[in-house]
Amino acid sequence: MTAPRNVAALASVVLLCAAAGCTSFYEIPIETPVQPKMDTSPFSRVFVAGFISGGTDDVDANLETVRLLRSQLRSKSTMRVIEAEVLPLADLARDHVKASPAANGSGPSVPTQLDPPPAQDPAAPVPGLPVEAEGAIRTEKDLERYQAIFADEAFWKKIGEEHQSPLIVTGTVLFTNTQSSGFVNSNREVIDPLGRRVVQPYRVYMERKGFIIEPRFIFIDGRTGAVLYSDRFHEEILYPAQQNTPALSSYFELMDRLLPSFLGSLSTQRIRGTRVLLR
Amino acid sequence: MSPRVTTILFALLLVPCAAAAEDRGSAKSQVEFGIQVAQSGLWREALYRWERAVDLDPSYAPAWNNLAVAYEQAGQFDDARKAYETAIKLDPKNMLIRQNYDLFKEINDRTQKRRGAR
Numbered sequence: 001m002t003a004p005r006n007v008a009a010l011a012s013v014v015l016l017c018a019a020a021g022c023t024s025f026y027e028i029p030i031e032t033p034v035q036p037k038m039d040t041s042p043f044s045r046v047f048v049a050g051f052i053s054g055g056t057d058d059v060d061a062n063l064e065t066v067r068l069l070r071s072q073l074r075s076k077s078t079m080r081v082i083e084a085e086v087l088p089l090a091d092l093a094r095d096h097v098k099a100s101p102a103a104n105g106s107g108p109s110v111p112t113q114l115d116p117p118p119a120q121d122p123a124a125p126v127p128g129l130p131v132e133a134e135g136a137i138r139t140e141k142d143l144e145r146y147q148a149i150f151a152d153e154a155f156w157k158k159i160g161e162e163h164q165s166p167l168i169v170t171g172t173v174l175f176t177n178t179q180s181s182g183f184v185n186s187n188r189e190v191i192d193p194l195g196r197r198v199v200q201p202y203r204v205y206m207e208r209k210g211f212i213i214e215p216r217f218i219f220i221d222g223r224t225g226a227v228l229y230s231d232r233f234h235e236e237i238l239y240p241a242q243q244n245t246p247a248l249s250s251y252f253e254l255m256d257r258l259l260p261s262f263l264g265s266l267s268t269q270r271i272r273g274t275r276v277l278l279r
Numbered sequence: 280m281s282p283r284v285t286t287i288l289f290a291l292l293l294v295p296c297a298a299a300a301e302d303r304g305s306a307k308s309q310v311e312f313g314i315q316v317a318q319s320g321l322w323r324e325a326l327y328r329w330e331r332a333v334d335l336d337p338s339y340a341p342a343w344n345n346l347a348v349a350y351e352q353a354g355q356f357d358d359a360r361k362a363y364e365t366a367i368k369l370d371p372k373n374m375l376i377r378q379n380y381d382l383f384k385e386i387n388d389r390t391q392k393r394r395g396a397r
Contacts, residue, residue: 025375026314028348030348030351030352032351034354034386271386273386275379276375276378276379277313277317277344278310278344278375279307279310279341
């Protein structure tokens with residue numbers, strides 16, 4: 001009985017030895033440091049200012065994202081997190097678009113002496129801005145109208161001055177509902193002809209619903225108002241149609257997935273793994 | 280050719296071989312010490328030892344592999360890649376070196392992508 005076992009053990013040793021070229025080896029844990037995507041050394045403070053949010057009304061993505069990022073930065077960053085009021089950035093961006101029609105897409109948004117003052121009545125509809133877009137932001141396209149605010153260095157410099165020139169974190173967050181139907185892989189337990197329980201994969205047609213989160217994080221130098229770095233993410237989650245999952249818990253589940261990447265923008269992340277040392 | 284001349288020539292031929300064997304022996308002891316200190320978490324000392332090992336014997340693949348691991352631990356990705364590539368060149372059939380290199384590449388590619396996204 002022991003003979004086949006010995007043969008197997010010997011064979012595995014031979015295989016391992018062949019794989020290693022008959023060298024002694026030692027497995028060792030390592031932690032590889034991955035450098036942050038941007039240099040945050042000039043900043044001792046960070047201000048998560050606010051986000052232009054859109055999508056479903058079930059979650060206030062601006063407020064929740066600010067709360068979540070501030071709490072993560074408090075525990076996982078060396079910078080001091082500024083606890084100030086969250087900026088209603090969507091409203092500010094809307095005013096920004098109204099105040100500078102030229103900036104409805106591109107161009108400088110801060111009035112200078114060379115620029116003529118805006119001639120139109122602020123209450124009048126903005127050319128190129130549909131009336132229905134005054135209210136909700138539902139899609140990526142709706143968000144695009146307000147992107148110009150992030151390039152407004154004077155605006156961000158002013159906010160920076162109010163908070164002692166911190167690193168400013170802002171951007172956009174689109175949190176939307178999604179639905180999908182199609183075949184998905186699943187497993188089921190069956191009893192085989194010998195009476196044993198076995199897990200069998202099968203494909204089943206399913207109606208599913210869920211959420212998509214598409215944040216864009218923008219890091220701005222509070223001293224100059226210039227954009228230092230920006231990063232886009234896309235995460236989605238689907239549940240069976242009959243399952244009722246609150247939007248807020250899906251929001252946190254999706255944000256949990258991309259938080260390491262967000263934190264990796266600001267601080268060194270260490271990736272744990274194992275390597276083999278040879279003798 | 281007299282037997283004496285033959286002996287001298289033979290001895291001269293053996294000198295480089297003996298020197299190489301001595302280098303390999305010294306490199307091996309550096310590698311072994313490096314492994315011991317790395318296992319105690321003293322990666323800087325390990326890195327120094329493996330650098331010495333490859334200086335002593337540049338054809339010693341395990342020393343290059345270990346050096347690559349130490350560079351990786353230090354976040355010196357360019358040096359790590361060069362060291363892994365040297366190790367693979369010296370011992371192309373060694374699956375353990377290849378396995379280390381594949382794991383390294385996975386992290387390195389991710390880092391490169393991040394840099395590219397800036």
